Amino acid sequence: MTSKRQMHLGAVPYGTGGPGSHTLWLDPEIPGDASVDIAWYVEMARLAERGRFDLVFIVDSQFITPNSPPHYLNRLEPLTLLSALATQTEHIGLVGTATTSFNSPFNLARRLGSLDLISGGRAGWNVVTTGDAGTAGNYGLDDHYDYETRYGRASEFIELAQALWDSYEDDAFVRDRTSGAFLDRGKQHRLDHDGKYFKVRGPLNLVRSAQGHPVIFQAGDSEQGRDLGASLGEGIFTHAADIGAGQAFCDDLKTRARAKFGRRPDQLVIMPGIKVVVGDTDQEAREIEAYNNDRDHTFDAALGEFGRPFGWHDFRQYDLDAPFPADVLAYGERSFYTRARAITQQAVENRWTLRETVESTRQFHRGEFVGSAQTVAAKLIEWWEARACDGFNIGIDHPSNFRRVVDEVVPILQERGAFRADYDSTTLRGHLGLPIPANRHTERREAVDEAV
Amino acid sequence: MTSKRQMHLGAVPYGTGGPGSHTLWLDPEIPGDASVDIAWYVEMARLAERGRFDLVFIVDSQFITPNSPPHYLNRLEPLTLLSALATQTEHIGLVGTATTSFNSPFNLARRLGSLDLISGGRAGWNVVTTGDAGTAGNYGLDDHYDYETRYGRASEFIELAQALWDSYEDDAFVRDRTSGAFLDRGKQHRLDHDGKYFKVRGPLNLVRSAQGHPVIFQAGDSEQGRDLGASLGEGIFTHAADIGAGQAFCDDLKTRARAKFGRRPDQLVIMPGIKVVVGDTDQEAREIEAYNNDRDHTFDAALGEFGRPFGWHDFRQYDLDAPFPADVLAYGERSFYTRARAITQQAVENRWTLRETVESTRQFHRGEFVGSAQTVAAKLIEWWEARACDGFNIGIDHPSNFRRVVDEVVPILQERGAFRADYDSTTLRGHLGLPIPANRHTERREAVDEAV
Ligand SMILES: Cc1cc2nc3c(=O)[nH]c(=O)nc-3n(C[C@H](O)[C@H](O)[C@H](O)COP(=O)(O)O)c2cc1C
Ligand SMILES: Cc1cc2nc3c(=O)[nH]c(=O)nc-3n(C[C@H](O)[C@H](O)[C@H](O)COP(=O)(O)O)c2cc1C
Numbered sequence: 001m002t003s004k005r006q007m008h009l010g011a012v013p014y015g016t017g018g019p020g021s022h023t024l025w026l027d028p029e030i031p032g033d034a035s036v037d038i039a040w041y042v043e044m045a046r047l048a049e050r051g052r053f054d055l056v057f058i059v060d061s062q063f064i065t066p067n068s069p070p071h072y073l074n075r076l077e078p079l080t081l082l083s084a085l086a087t088q089t090e091h092i093g094l095v096g097t098a099t100t101s102f103n104s105p106f107n108l109a110r111r112l113g114s115l116d117l118i119s120g121g122r123a124g125w126n127v128v129t130t131g132d133a134g135t136a137g138n139y140g141l142d143d144h145y146d147y148e149t150r151y152g153r154a155s156e157f158i159e160l161a162q163a164l165w166d167s168y169e170d171d172a173f174v175r176d177r178t179s180g181a182f183l184d185r186g187k188q189h190r191l192d193h194d195g196k197y198f199k200v201r202g203p204l205n206l207v208r209s210a211q212g213h214p215v216i217f218q219a220g221d222s223e224q225g226r227d228l229g230a231s232l233g234e235g236i237f238t239h240a241a242d243i244g245a246g247q248a249f250c251d252d253l254k255t256r257a258r259a260k261f262g263r264r265p266d267q268l269v270i271m272p273g274i275k276v277v278v279g280d281t282d283q284e285a286r287e288i289e290a291y292n293n294d295r296d297h298t299f300d301a302a303l304g305e306f307g308r309p310f311g312w313h314d315f316r317q318y319d320l321d322a323p324f325p326a327d328v329l330a331y332g333e334r335s336f337y338t339r340a341r342a343i344t345q346q347a348v349e350n351r352w353t354l355r356e357t358v359e360s361t362r363q364f365h366r367g368e369f370v371g372s373a374q375t376v377a378a379k380l381i382e383w384w385e386a387r388a389c390d391g392f393n394i395g396i397d398h399p400s401n402f403r404r405v406v407d408e409v410v411p412i413l414q415e416r417g418a419f420r421a422d423y424d425s426t427t428l429r430g431h432l433g434l435p436i437p438a439n440r441h442t443e444r445r446e447a448v449d450e451a452v
Numbered sequence: 453m454t455s456k457r458q459m460h461l462g463a464v465p466y467g468t469g470g471p472g473s474h475t476l477w478l479d480p481e482i483p484g485d486a487s488v489d490i491a492w493y494v495e496m497a498r499l500a501e502r503g504r505f506d507l508v509f510i511v512d513s514q515f516i517t518p519n520s521p522p523h524y525l526n527r528l529e530p531l532t533l534l535s536a537l538a539t540q541t542e543h544i545g546l547v548g549t550a551t552t553s554f555n556s557p558f559n560l561a562r563r564l565g566s567l568d569l570i571s572g573g574r575a576g577w578n579v580v581t582t583g584d585a586g587t588a589g590n591y592g593l594d595d596h597y598d599y600e601t602r603y604g605r606a607s608e609f610i611e612l613a614q615a616l617w618d619s620y621e622d623d624a625f626v627r628d629r630t631s632g633a634f635l636d637r638g639k640q641h642r643l644d645h646d647g648k649y650f651k652v653r654g655p656l657n658l659v660r661s662a663q664g665h666p667v668i669f670q671a672g673d674s675e676q677g678r679d680l681g682a683s684l685g686e687g688i689f690t691h692a693a694d695i696g697a698g699q700a701f702c703d704d705l706k707t708r709a710r711a712k713f714g715r716r717p718d719q720l721v722i723m724p725g726i727k728v729v730v731g732d733t734d735q736e737a738r739e740i741e742a743y744n745n746d747r748d749h750t751f752d753a754a755l756g757e758f759g760r761p762f763g764w765h766d767f768r769q770y771d772l773d774a775p776f777p778a779d780v781l782a783y784g785e786r787s788f789y790t791r792a793r794a795i796t797q798q799a800v801e802n803r804w805t806l807r808e809t810v811e812s813t814r815q816f817h818r819g820e821f822v823g824s825a826q827t828v829a830a831k832l833i834e835w836w837e838a839r840a841c842d843g844f845n846i847g848i849d850h851p852s853n854f855r856r857v858v859d860e861v862v863p864i865l866q867e868r869g870a871f872r873a874d875y876d877s878t879t880l881r882g883h884l885g886l887p888i889p890a891n892r893h894t895e896r897r898e899a900v901d902e903a904v
Contacts, residue, residue, distance in 0.1 A: 002589075013565065016525060016634075019861075023508075023634075024630075025627060025630065025634065026629055026632070029628070031628075032625070032627035033625065033627075035661070036566075036569045036658065036659060038538075038539060038569070038570045039649075042539065053663045061657070062558070062562070062657065063657075064655060064657045065642075066635070066638075066640050070634045070635070071655065072619070073625075073635060073640070073657060073667075074625070074635075074657060074658060074659050075657055075658070076566040076569065076570065076658075076866065077559075077562045077566040079532065079563075079571070080532070080535045080563050080566040080570065081535075081566065083532045083533075083535035083536045084535045084536060084538055084539045086490075087490060087536045087537075087539055087540050096887070102556065102559065103540045103556075103559065104555075104591055104592075106554075106590040106591060107555065110514070110529045110531050111531075111713065113529075113530050114488075114528040114529040114532040115532055116538045116851035117488045117490070117528065118490045118528065118532065118533070122829065129809075137653030138558040138652055138653050138654065139556055139558060139559075140556075140651040140652065166788065173484070173485065173525075173526070175477060175484035175485075176823040177478055177484075178478075178482070180475065180478070182468075182475075182477065182522045182525075183518070183522070183525060185518035185519075186518075188516075188518050188525070191611065198592060200589075200590055200591075201586075201589030201590050202590065203516060205513070205514065205515075205516045205520075205524065205526060205527055206488065206528075207485070207526050208525070234755060244624055280554055300840050324511060345479075370694070407764075432747060442708075
């Protein structure tokens, strides 16, 4: 752990496409089935590792229709994917999205704990409550949970997983070949959790990893989502429109963490997802951006994905040039409601048509991190110094572009002292400057010992 | 696929211990934390691959107490483990145990489908209903399901997973870079399954692998278990006491498959789990066996594990020299009941004491596959030619011993034409001589086309 503030970088592989790059698969450098091609993921993860990135970040979705954009149709389950990457990389953190709405705590804690051991303490868990309401249909429910249940489950689930990860104290296994003693039985702890949403006996049949627990990331933007991040999150995945929005978000989250939950603000690492375009000159970068947007992010493509926060409501049915149909907000109630509401409010306030509203989402971040390597590096540092964030989750769209980030932008960040020149830790917690959580049972025992 | 009958070999890594080898971790060649050490698993899987084995097979358990034998205490989740092995091996099949009692079909189908893609069509699923009743407590239940529910869920679960794996026809993704067409929408199929135990909408957001579906293994011995294996199993994991028991089991399973379910008997590959000991001479091998048993499988160790089929009932409380306490069978009703009943019946019939009963389980397979490489190879071939099995799942206990299996026994099997000289397939189905299942939607379409 370094005491000097450092920028943190994550890489988000888009596969065959991603937000704002719907037809990436048209790039001849990208395999048409990149989203299920492990060799492609290995190549991208190693590229990010060469750039000393803190982590790769795998988003998730489990609901499709024939009309879903290409990058939703076909994708590997995140933790299975990351376990395959674990033995193909050495340093980079491996953060996978998994939902608390449609998993069992024991099962997921075990999978994350296994990934954490396999990777030598590099696992992270992006906790989501599942944004796509239709997913409920794949898990026996007619409808997604309401927000209270979604976030109630999420916080109980995380605390339960963390308790399961503490099933063994770090010195529980004595493995004395002379005496034949294997386990110090007093250092295995069951749980007998009986909560509002879950009942779990424990113990988990797994030791802790080199970093103690997987790192908890969180991505949800409502009041409940922000409270969850501020109370239990260690990393935050978000999207900020500009420096001001980023600052407001960071300030809100870190103030909550401190004031409401008594936590140290530097133990909450906020990393918005961004798109970067690097050119030889600013002018060339802008041209590449325009070219890519024309091809990868047409209005039609944007219109298709626009429905996502609204439960994949089909907006093709409306007159593009009529006022934004604000009633659609109802469709978002059990999906990405905070985002759906923000879009709707903005459209209503500005009296936008549907076309203008879609266009506004299409413009998101355009031009912000676009330019020569110097310009991009300066912009990243500007956000980071202004405390609009603690780092960035950079989308891997075109590999040629991401290579330039690694080979040209990162060295400037390093020269400027903002970013590590080399890994000085082997764990994700180490990279992020997060402490190893004490095992609750050891802590209790030590407290008792001190009191005696 | 070869038409000549071939022996099939699986390797079952024991980690820090296993059935009949409780204190493997005393072997200085085995890391004390082998059961969570990915490097150790990679080494063993590569060794088995060097021996041209069909597969590695990972068993599972999710219930522990401080009294559990060493090899239960600390272990990686099987599919997470296998995904890490997938990118470290090239040919060998990867079979993982996962329960239908405490998983959701959509989630597990997705994880298995992902492993199958990552490994290039080498995934297998050992379907269990969870033998350790106490596991229920980790999933919110006071008690494990009754047998009807366990096996009812299992068969519905498997068929559902297979239907999900057929969500896309093999030519669904056109990915035409000229026209920009990505998906042939008519070749994505949802499910709308609404069964007795599960309700799942689909489609699964994953294409099929090179082998179509992961291979279904099954391990359960009751009437219901055997029917499940005969109807949906493609591989069977079992334990046979001797050639006669093996023949009876194979005959029963294959007759059921043909007579009751109209299946081809050669599409059911039966592989009992065995322990092999190789020495320079038969005499030396017997000495090694005796030495290992004294150390690795003491009476006390056997007594500890003896309780497993009876729901980990603690037999230390009984007089070892009194008649076997047959009432204990009740403790096994929701665990490994078929095994518990067989042990109890045998003890009662023979009027054994508890000590004699435990001793009889301790003697299981002793001396059977023990000898010089020549002797062991001859014994394997004898079982296989007598149709007591189609192959073997060989436990990896001491690495020095397993190396001799690979380097000395396998070459004899190869010379005798019983076992492949080299891999002639890249998929697990290919190794096992199993066909690629047709996609049900393509099949239906073709049937309609033919009728027209
Ligand atoms: C930046 C961000 C990223 C998200 N990523 C995912 C994801 O990968 N998979 C998913 O199912 N949900 C994802 N979500 C959904 C959230 O978990 C949550 O269900 C949704 O945003 C609605 O909650 P909210 O109103 O608190 O934002 C994401 C949300 C945000 C804001
Ligand atoms: C050879 C064999 C291997 C098994 N392996 C496992 C295992 O790895 N994990 C598990 O939870 N259950 C395992 N089981 C348990 C079965 O799935 C089943 O729950 C149990 O045997 C009771 O059913 P039965 O009476 O039909 O045998 C195994 C059973 C057998 C016979």
